[in-house]
Amino acid sequence: MEAATIAGRLGEFAADTRLADLPTDVVDLACHLVLDAVGVAYCAADEPFADKARQALGSLDSGGQPVLALPDRLAARDAALLGGILIHGHDFDDTHIGSIVHVSASALPAALAAAISAGRSGSELLLAYALGIEVSARVGLAAHGGFHAAGFHPTGVAGAFGSAVAAAKLAGLDARGIAAAQQIVGSSASGILEFLADGAWTKRLHPGWAASNALTATAFAATGWPGATEVYEGRYGLYATHLGGREWDPSALTDGLGARWELRNTGVKPYPSCHFSHAFADAILALCAREQITAADVARIECLIHPTAAAAVFEPLERKRRPGNLYDAKFSVPYVIGACLSRGQLTLAEFTEDSLADPRIHAVADQVSFRDDPDTRFPDAYSAAIEVTLHDGRRLSHREEVNRGHPERPLSHQDIREKFESNMRLAADVETTDRVRAAVLGLGAGAGSALDFGIACAR
Incomplete structure (x- = not known):
């Protein structure tokens, strides 16, 4: 049966979860993680890599959805890709510590694009974003550092699965459909570490590709397109192919779902480096x-x-x-x-x-x-x-012993707000900063639509 697979169990969890099921502190932290992500997107928006990304994507299409921190309008998948590039561009974005996954850089652009496409509310966007983080983190946790050891960037790999769950939830798919989105996106979940050899810019693409591929997988899942049922645990599933024979922990993916929130273990960076x-x-x-x-x-x-x-x-x-x-x-x-x-x-x-x-x-x-x-x-x-x-x-x-920003030594919400202010000062005026802050921190209260949020966070 579908629910007996890991993708099936994650699909049921996502389908059944409402924003009211999330503890108050998880909702509050989710809003502050979004605030951090939007701030680092803004401070990257005028960098050369952002300009080249805009040129590349602008040559493919124009019009469509707003993009974080930019005046551009792009098709949903390209808006998600560019959003991921901006959030991750300075390597100043959050990291789920145990999984070594930059969770917001893929989950937020995917959720935003999917929410706007489906005409969802800000609170629905926030819930899907939190679910995306949860799945991305757990996919990475199960590898226990093995993706890195095998030469894969965990963000590109794990982020694709979390983003697929977020996008499928917002598309209104049921548990089977959310499972299918994971089963399909597994064939495009990747990102290699070879950028370390020469400082290549490819790493900046990984979270955006994860988000964009998740939107594609969700569209196929919505038609009933069959995916690989055992995409995680199968003979040629994710862990068999991406860990080079290293062991993995299946329990990390599903144990304590809805009770133990891995979003709490996401660290906000104090420094703009690895x-x-x-x-x-x-x-x-x-x-x-x-x-x-x-x-x-x-x-x-x-x-x-x-x-x-x-x-x-x-x-x-x-x-x-x-x-x-x-x-x-x-x-x-x-x-x-x-x-x-x-x-x-x-x-x-x-x-x-x-x-x-x-x-x-x-x-x-x-x-x-x-x-x-x-x-x-x-x-x-x-x-x-x-x-x-x-x-x-x-x-x-x-x-x-423990890096600052770790859940044992977290940056406070005030620290995160100060980091946001500092980053926004590099790229935006006070009026824009105030507008973005209000839009982000209003997500938990369900204020406005996802489109309103996207417009508020664009230039």
């Missing part, structure tokens, strides 16, 4: 503040990290010490430590062409090395430890 680098930024900044040291005092820095995370942010070491472009720098702990130690901060200002060429950052990055961390909590937390040797022979150390 989440694996954040605890290292905090560690070096904390050590400098505690010991009153500067870059001139430091002779050597050794970092302790889990091998899977190290493959993303430390290897190959010589390249990570000299990132080839700004996107490459976001996945370099040597660069991040160099920026923090030489400038005392890690903001978007540290990811500019001038910063990339800063000899002070290079000098520190050349001192950074790494080794395995036997005490890491990865992937449950992105731990970091640093051991610093000074020119005077002293050795100092600092450990961040």
Whole structure:
């Protein structure tokens, strides 16, 4: 029977869940995650990658739906794709920690496009978004870091399934139809990590492709198109094909549905770089503040990290010490430590062409090395430890067991609102900021339609 499969059980859960079933804190956090996502979309809207994406998609079609943070109007699938690119573009968007999935970057554009297409309300949009996060997170959790180890970007893989659930819910499909959307989207759920070799922009496409593919899968599911029944657990299902033989945990997908909300375990980023680098930024900044040291005092820095995370942010070491472009720098702990130690901060200002060429950052990055961390909590937390040797022979150390933004060390709602304000100041006036904030925080109260929300969040 359909419900006996994982896709079937997730389909039943999504079909039966109403916004009133979500705990108040989950609804409140969902609104703040949307606020964060829209803010990072705005601060990315004028970047070169956004301009090229607009050129590419504008050459395919025009007219249709509003796009987050832009004046463009595009067909639903392209609006979702561009929205995902903007949210994920600076790598400043949220991450579900245990799954290593950027959940909002696909769930929000997919839900927005599907909700507008179906004429849904803002509250229906918010519910579908929360369900999308829940499924994306659980798909990633079941792999326990295995997608990364096998060379797949979990956001592109897991995000497609969560987005399909969100889109199918909004399309009014029943449990069987929501299952079918997952069973169909599994054939397009992907995203490879090869961007790490040269800082390619392909990673920015992954959440948008997940959202766009989910809309396509939903349209096919609505016609009764048969999908692969055991898309998750089958002989050639997701985990058999995407983990390179590694084990996975089926229970993570369905245990505690509706009782344990993984949305609560979504971390909002304090820094615009790969989440694996954040605890290292905090560690070096904390050590400098505690010991009153500067870059001139430091002779050597050794970092302790889990091998899977190290493959993303430390290897190959010589390249990570000299990132080839700004996107490459976001996945370099040597660069991040160099920026923090030489400038005392890690903001978007540290990811500019001038910063990339800063000899002070290079000098520190050349001192950074790494080794395995036997005490890491990865992937449950992105731990970091640093051991610093000074020119005077002293050795100092600092450990961040849990990265800031983790559910054990969350950014407060006030922190998220301040981050939103800071990002919006880079791209929008006060009137626009106020309008967007009101639209987002009004979602939980069911204020207006999804189209009203989309228009309010566009330029």
